Amino acid sequence: MPALKTTSGLTATSEKSLIGGLMSIHYLTDGETQNLEKVSMVLGKCVIGLLVRKKIVNTDNILSQIVAEMEKASDNDEFQLYRDTLEFVGTLSK
Numbered sequence: 168m169p170a171l172k173t174t175s176g177l178t179a180t181s182e183k184s185l186i187g188g189l190m191s192i193h194y195l196t197d198g199e200t201q202n203l204e205k206v207s208m209v210l211g212k213c214v215i216g217l218l219v220r221k222k223i224v225n226t227d228n229i230l231s232q233i234v235a236e237m238e239k240a241s242d243n244d245e246f247q248l249y250r251d252t253l254e255f256v257g258t259l260s261k
Contacts, residue, residue: 202251205248205251206248206251206252206255209233209236209248209249209252210229210233210252210255210256212236213229213232213233213236213252214229214232216232216236217229217232226256226260229256230253230256230257230260233249233252233253233256234249234253236249237249237250237253
């Protein structure tokens with residue numbers, strides 16, 4: 168049976184190990200690594216946006232910034248990338 172994928176493109180097991188404090192990317196597939204790199208780029212862009220606007224960088228502001236950027240997405244792929252990032256950050260912040 169294939170591994171269950173989360174919407175962030177990571178298998179549930181991989182996401183759990185990242186979230187569980189291991190933060191090891193050694194067990195990710197190439198596809199999962201690529202998805203994680205894309206999520207990292209979006210997250211970085213959102214943090215930079217907060218810094219430029221002189222906002223406090225905290226989870227709530229990061230989530231708000233991701234949503235603001237998601238609303239400006241020009242196509243479905245870009246929207247889905249922001250959605251994946253929102254899920255990833257939201258899961259990590261629990």
